Amino acid sequence: MSNPSLLILPGDGIGPEVMAEVRKIIDWFGANRGLQFDVSEDLVGGAAYDAHGKPLSDETMAKAQEVDAVLLGAVGGPKYDDLDFSLKPERGLLRLRKEMDLYSNLRPAQCFDALADFSSLKKDVVAGLDIMIVRELTSGVYFGEPRGIFEEGNERVGINTQRYTESEIERAARSAFELAMRRNKKLCSMEKANVMESGILWREVVTRVGQEYPEVELSHMYADNGAMQLVRAPKQFDVIVTDNLFGDVLSDCAAMLTGSLGMLPSASLGAPMANGRPKAMYEPVHGSAPDITGQGKANPIACILSFAMALRYSFDQGDEAGRLEAAIEKVLADGVRTADLLAEEGVQPVSTSEMGDAILAAL
């Protein structure tokens, strides 16, 4: 049997820097745990635009469709701010999500014990926090038509369309219930059913899917209240399921509760391929961080934890994922910190590659 294949798309900004550390980790698993991958690398975002004039070439798109998993760094940067909408770095990322049909975006918001002090929230509110947000990723206002800026009378109007079919809601809901079954069997669905008809349909379909999961305690919350409750008492949640746009905002809000944005991975999963593995892309939640690019300051942990998610969700290697996560916790417990994790004065930050090396050593 041939090795499973990984396509690495480092992208822009700190993407290449953090991805270099992930490659060390991948190599370690190959050399020491018998987990060899066929790794190829390509361009996405601004880097692809610079090379090919668009944020994702058709060739790269085709490769992404063929591999077992994609690892993405980050896209975007001020250099590309004035590009036409269709050429922006983000479009490369959105094309990958859409054409690979990655409808289920898993975003853990986890507070690491060693970093609980680092949150802007009180320690007792966030210590031990472990939420999983399931964000629908291929539909909603991100992709709905009609969209654009149109002339109307003597002025322009900007239009986007929120659109959800029953089957789109159903498959996202199902993946959230499946996750809830493997966790604490509590699922909260968020929408604005009091204002939006798409939210009414969302609530109805999630409720219907819930009948297949009688063990899961299902609740519904308006998304504005969801934002409040995340800030007030985040530990009330286990799994949250929500649409593409609310998921974008609420998962960032949840991520920041942990105080460790540089620590948070994500997985975007689609339907099973012929070999049984889901279509999958893994990426850190943080962005391309142009302000610290090229300075060796970036925290590679979110990207490394994204690889751990790949081990778990694409390659059924939950134990090896756990090994990697434990190594990271050990390094943190030992007080090793990149600059973004420095709450106290006096501690010397390590560089991106020193953090990677420390994790290797802990492995």
Place this chain on the structure above:
Amino acid sequence: MSNPSLLILPGDGIGPEVMAEVRKIIDWFGANRGLQFDVSEDLVGGAAYDAHGKPLSDETMAKAQEVDAVLLGAVGGPKYDDLDFSLKPERGLLRLRKEMDLYSNLRPAQCFDALADFSSLKKDVVAGLDIMIVRELTSGVYFGEPRGIFEEGNERVGINTQRYTESEIERAARSAFELAMRRNKKLCSMEKANVMESGILWREVVTRVGQEYPEVELSHMYADNGAMQLVRAPKQFDVIVTDNLFGDVLSDCAAMLTGSLGMLPSASLGAPMANGRPKAMYEPVHGSAPDITGQGKANPIACILSFAMALRYSFDQGDEAGRLEAAIEKVLADGVRTADLLAEEGVQPVSTSEMGDAILAAL
């Protein structure tokens, strides 16, 4: 000259309870400060549905159009959960906003000194916090057409439309710049211009209006990052302007940072009427709180502060508004607390009406 007119719409849940305290305050200003109002009262939300079979009668709507200001309590409750969308309590509120054309919704997120400990955020992150969120309130996905649940092939699809014309963005932006001029001259506009064309138009128009306010330092932020930054370091903001849906979520997030949801008022303002006063409705940010309805536990301060906003924005009585706000701060400093404000054990909470009386005494 006749007295200015106020229409009171207590609504549902704790609405009538907190509004009763506002009436005491209104009477006090009439008796002691020469500020008499012609006050009338009517129904909205579930209360209106129970009486008339719809959440706002045409007669009440007509009255709201004629008065100098509307004070609203809260709408909604589980009793009305199964009503058809068009009959839900929320539709009464949304009809008022839309037909009065109240495009500028001011939502202060202010952390009261006496209550800084009560936030789930660390004290130094929120102490002294004083943000004003300006939320566009009459357009966007709340009102855009087409909308509804439609058959498509062999399934249903839920559709809502995000729509903003240049002039809608312009007037909301202008009101935010005007506010920024009277505050710290810092305005941050939030949208998803990286994903939504309506966000691109939003950013473009806000930037153009900004040229009329060269003294105001204007910045732009993606709404997901906005949610993060509100949690991470809210004091970086002075005035925030955003659309109807992002405003709904972000203002609730900001409100919860202060830890005192029962304390936060709002003003919804439209164009000037013939007498120069803006069309206006004032309401607390909190909802109808069915869980504590009828128990005398509700905190009337948000609703009383909404009346203070009416004094300031509708009746040009900034000094009298300040007097009322100072009375509330004094009461809080004295340790008077409704149940929602109790962080420590051992302190006895006061009832809704005792809080109202304490504020009267402080006046």
